Amino acid sequence: MSRSTAAAEQVDFRTLRDRAAHVERIQFGAGAQIVCDNLVKIYKIAELEVVALQGLDLVVQQGEFIAIVGASGSGKSTLLSILGGLDVPSAGRAVVAGFDLLNMDAKERTRYRRQVIGFVWQQTARNLLPYLTAMENVELPMILEGQPRDLRRARALELLELVGLAQRADHRPDRLSGGEQQRVAIAVALANSPSVLLADEPTGELDTRTSTEVFGVLRSVAEDLNVTVVVVTHDPLVSGQVNRTVAIRDGRTSSETLRRTELNVEGEHQVIAEEFAVLDRAGRLQLPREYVTALELERRVRLDLESDHISVWPDRERDGDEEPR
Numbered sequence: 176m177s178r179s180t181a182a183a184e185q186v187d188f189r190t191l192r193d194r195a196a197h198v199e200r201i202q203f204g205a206g207a208q209i210v211c212d213n214l215v216k217i218y219k220i221a222e223l224e225v226v227a228l229q230g231l232d233l234v235v236q237q238g239e240f241i242a243i244v245g246a247s248g249s250g251k252s253t254l255l256s257i258l259g260g261l262d263v264p265s266a267g268r269a270v271v272a273g274f275d276l277l278n279m280d281a282k283e284r285t286r287y288r289r290q291v292i293g294f295v296w297q298q299t300a301r302n303l304l305p306y307l308t309a310m311e312n313v314e315l316p317m318i319l320e321g322q323p324r325d326l327r328r329a330r331a332l333e334l335l336e337l338v339g340l341a342q343r344a345d346h347r348p349d350r351l352s353g354g355e356q357q358r359v360a361i362a363v364a365l366a367n368s369p370s371v372l373l374a375d376e377p378t379g380e381l382d383t384r385t386s387t388e389v390f391g392v393l394r395s396v397a398e399d400l401n402v403t404v405v406v407v408t409h410d411p412l413v414s415g416q417v418n419r420t421v422a423i424r425d426g427r428t429s430s431e432t433l434r435r436t437e438l439n440v441e442g443e444h445q446v447i448a449e450e451f452a453v454l455d456r457a458g459r460l461q462l463p464r465e466y467v468t469a470l471e472l473e474r475r476v477r478l479d480l481e482s483d484h485i486s487v488w489p490d491r492e493r494d495g496d497e498e499p500r
């Protein structure tokens with residue numbers, strides 16, 4: 176195991192400091208569509224405080240399609256309702272499409288919800304009005320924005336075509352399948368051309384085949400319309416569709432799985448998925464639970480800097496060294 180003293184002596188600290196100062200000047204997440212920096216959300220019920228998000232960092236670029244996964248209660252819906260402007264963070268920074276979500280007045284918040292964000296809920300019934308046809312449901316958000324009739328019609332038809340349901344334009348929700356209702360809901364969410372589409376468990380009530388169709392539509396929304404799509408899901412099917420899966424644990428982003436397509440030696444497209452631990456700006460990272468368990472890591476670990484990686488050691492060996500003689 177190498178000791179880093181010799182290497183440290185050779186380091187030019189002035190160069191390192193200059194480099195660090197430059198990095199500080201470029202703001203975290205600059206140019207991204209969604210930036211959450213050390214985001215905290217505390218719910219207070221009477222005397223009880225629940226910390227739903229505890230210093231969450233997340234950066235999403237425009238046109239990305241990402242999935243948020245995590246155990247029940249990890250903070251996924253909390254994050255989505257903050258991004259959707261439905262809930263206000265307690266501390267930290269959250270900026271979406273240039274809107275600062277911690278410092279918006281009521282008027283800005285309404286404009287943000289109507290023009291910047293589209294939302295799709297898990298419950299099909301929550302997304303659509305039952306007494307309006309698919310077409311009328313898609314037109315409704317545009318009526319609220321005062322769009323003229325012709326423009327509304329044309330846009331609604333275009334969106335129903337995008338989700339593959341132009342032929343169902345005159346159907347009411349009760350004459351559409353669950354998957355079709357969710358696809359209409361996506362069209363409704365896109366009516367006012369939002370920059371960001373948020374979906375909380377959109378396939379939670381659907382079967383496998385129908386879920387795949389809904390994820391396919393979400394993917395084309397990101398790819399063809401350059402809309403940023405963030406979907407919260409328990410559905411393992413989503414992994415094949417998104418660019419990136421972000422796992423949340425205890426109110427923090429803990430790992431990210433990136434997916435890219437490469438040509439293999441036979442010239443076929445092959446999907447490569449690679450999981451990364453998330454390193455926050457303070458240098459903290461969360462070790463996967465199974466790694467911690469496998470080595471019975473507890474309380475503290477020893478770190479060794481190698482030339483191209485860092486080793487993490489259980490404290491036991493050192494404990495042994497320090498045993499009184």
Ligand SMILES: Nc1ncnc2c1ncn2[C@@H]1O[C@H](COP(=O)(O)OP(=O)(O)OP(=O)(O)O)[C@@H](O)[C@H]1O
Nearest residue numbers: 218220225226227246247248249250251252253254
């Ligand atoms: N309005 C609220 N008031 C009080 N506590 C809340 C509220 N909303 C969420 N919480 C709490 O915050 C934590 C995170 O909840 P959240 O709904 O974000 O989890 P989730 O990851 O979406 O879970 P699930 O997969 O079950 O939907 C939980 O402990 C929850 O009980």
Ligand SMILES: [Mg+2]
Nearest residue numbers: 251252253375
């Ligand atoms: Mg939830």
